Amino acid sequence: MSTFVKNAWYVAAWSREVGRTLLSRTLLGEQVLLYRREDGTPVALVDRCPHKLAPLSLGELKGDHVQCGYHGMTFDCTGTCVRVPGQQNIPPTARVTAFPLVERYGAVWIWMGDPACADIGTIVDVPHYGDPDWGLVDNQYLHFRSNYLNITDNLVDPAHTTYVHKNTIGNAAGEDVGVKVEQGDAHVLAYRWIRNAPPVPLVQKMANFSGMTDRWQYYYLHLPSTSYVDFGCIESGTEPTEDNKDRGFRSFSFNFLTPETETTTHYFWLHLRNYHAHDSAVSADVERLMTLTFEEDAVLLAYVQREQERTGVREYTRLGIDNAPARIRRMVERLIAQEAPLADKQGDARTTADACGA
Template identity: 70%
Template sequence: MSSFVKNAWYVAAWSGEIGRYPMARTILGENLVFWRRQDGSPAALIDRCPHKLAPLSAGSLVGDDLQCGYHGMTFNSHGQCVRIPGQIAIPPSACARPFPLLERFGAVWVWMGEPALADASQIVEVRRYGEPGWGLVDGQYLHFDCNYLNITDNLVDPAHTTYVHRNTIGNAAAEDVSVKVEQGENHVLAYRWVNDSEPVPLVKAMGNFAGQVDRWQYYYLHLPSVSCVDFGSIAANREHSEQEMDAGLRSFSYNFLTPETETTTHYFWLHLRNYQPDSTQASAQVTQLMTDTFLEDAAILALVQREQDRTGIREFVRLGIDNAPARIRRLIARRQEAEQQMAQEAVSTAPPSSSQALTA
């Protein structure tokens, strides 16, 4: 069974990736083609001509429309065929499935499920985005060779930072600090404070602390696969309040996981920080540090995926630190069950003649 949740918004691309040309990308196992209309708005169709199944991304733009590069069939952004060379009549089945899109936070988001359920309010809010005093690094992309749920496991697991990220955001001080977990209807939060400890490498590089620090890690996972890591440090023994945290060294790292296939994932990320917000040098350093951090994750998760594929088993034993990952997987399973139930009800109530329209 697929591990995907379809009725959700996923980052399809950074805004700058999509232009006046067809761009192909596989999302949730579906091949899509993206382009921008002449007014700058993005469009997306299934990347498949209904005639001989040639990829529409191998075609070209004609005004706002997309022309197949095989026989010239031309489709508008709603997926309707508007021209067949040498033929006046256009069959009703000559269509390509369109996908709802929204552009927000410098990214183009795609809704892969039932179009009528696409709700803009379901896009996660990016904290501090566009606010004065906060530096932004965006437009970042990595490709992970693992299922997206292995990454969501990782992104609500502060415990792994001690071992996987010794050179970036972790150190031995946190080895025995327990992780607390909270759960809402659409998110899971794992968090901890590591008090009176040596600053981790990132904080040493970017902060100006004279001594020990209190460090926090708040790992939010918004279903199905948007992560926000609220991370930072303040001088040891200060009050653990929002005011003190904003006055210390603080960052919000957003990771937008878009499943490509069952074993590969598009990993888009952006980073907001309150230290040296206008420094291009600091932005370059943060980009390198965070890239190194995520590549450390990518390396270990690729090995995990390889062994899971070989054995057919996800894990032999569960630990206390698996509390948050287990909650996420249960919530994902509930969403999948609800989508399957909805699909079964739609099939049972659909008139016979509507089945042809579902094949586009």
């Protein structure tokens, strides 16, 4: 059974990847063609000609239209066939699905579920994006050979950092400080405060704290698969308002996971920080360190995926640290159940709002 939530916005590509050449990408198990119209508007169509199933991405752009590279059928950006070479009539089956798109945060977001449910208000909010006082590292991408839910497990699991990331961001300090978990309608949050502690090495290097600090780590998972980590510290005893946290040492790390297949995932990420915002050497450091860290996860999770496939089992033992991951999986299962085709529910008075998960 599919583990994909269809009624959600996913990053299909960074904006700069989509242009006047045909880009083919597998998203949620479907082959998708991406390009821009002459006016710059992005377009997404199923990358498959309805005639002999040739990938349209092997064809050519003709203005705003795509011409199949096999027999020349031509489709507009709504997926409607506008030309069949050699015949006048256009068969009613001669069309391809077009997907709603929106550009935000330097990325092209795609909606592959019921178009009636596509509400751009459900895209996660990225605080301080575009704020000149905050340093941005974006346009980042990794490919994970793992189902996306193994990655969401990992991204709300602070405990693994001590072991998986001992060469990068992990350290033993604070490992006994408990993690609290909260759940909202569309998110799960795992968080902890480490109070009255000396600043960690990164903070010592980047900021000037004379005394002890209160440090926070908030790991959010916005359903189905956007993760972000709000990390920072303030002088011990400072009231932890949002403004005070913004005046302290703070970063937001966003990971936008888009399932590619059931066993692979596109991993787009960006990072915002309020320290040394305009220092390109610091940006390069952030990029290098985050990439190394995420690659450590990617290596481990590829092995996890392999063993899951070999055994047909996801886990034999559940631990206390699995609280947040288990909640996410239950919430995702509920979303998928809500999306079960209306046709399967004869006599059921479900509305579109139900199917959209509203």
